[in-house]
Amino acid sequence: MMQIVPLPALSDNYIWLLRQGNQAIVVDPGDAAVVMNYLAAQALNLNAIWLTxxxxxxxxxxxxxxxxxxxCQVAGWSEWPEVNRAVNEGSEFEVFGQQVAVWHIPGHTADHLAYVLTDSAGQxxxxxxxxxxxxxxGRVFTGTMAQMFASLQRLNSLPENTLFYPAHEYTAANLKFAQAVEPDNPAIRQALLQTATLPTLPVSLAHEREINPFLRTSQPPVIASVVQKGLSEQQSTEPLAVFTCLREWKNRF
Ligand SMILES: [Zn+2]
Known part of the structure; x- marks a missing residue:
């Protein structure tokens, strides 16, 4: 059975570690010591690094x-430092009994990747x-607002029981923003209470559909809030315009 372990690193990162038997994979290791300490303590060998x-x-x-x-193999775009296993949109491989598909989901950066795993039960x-x-x-740095919106839509097209493993523990601060957008959303209020226990991750897509303003750009309370922030009534019927207004508001929040 594959297990997934969050290794807290730096101020608010998680390095996700996948393990089976005596083999391990890490995603986005921003700190080597955190990973090496865990591998040594658990007598694990490092097979691969996946970079987003x-x-x-x-x-x-x-x-x-x-x-x-x-x-150890380092997966990512061939242009990135240390990569010796080039992957990009459409790359597929199998590991620890999982089918892995690589998606190019630009927005935060123009070259951002995701690793989408499917187990034998379809999870x-x-x-x-x-x-x-x-x-x-994420903030939009070298990608565009339209790319980020499209990438989120693509993630949102997965089955609702899909589990997401983001690289940062930002949930409490994000929920405060979500509550400013939707003060009357009971799922947001409930989720805020649960941020007392860390990690708050992984999260299901079903949960994100209830609380994540960036996936809720067609919901009337979200539209009402961005109109109050100055978006025109006409633009507020365009999900990308709502998304962009939310993202710019969050940048200043
Ligand atoms: Zn980043």
């Missing part, structure tokens, strides 16, 4: 891990980096 994007808090541990585990799990967070989404 090349920001330092996701990649700073890669060089040291590769030096310590020279046979899907997504390592989505800095694209979808619980109750939020």
């Amino acid at each position: 994007h090349a920001h330092y808090d996701h990649t700073d541990g890669v060089a040291a891990l590769k030096q310590h585990y020279p046979q 899907q799990r997504v390592f989505c980096g800095d694209t979808l967070f619980s109750a939020g989404c």
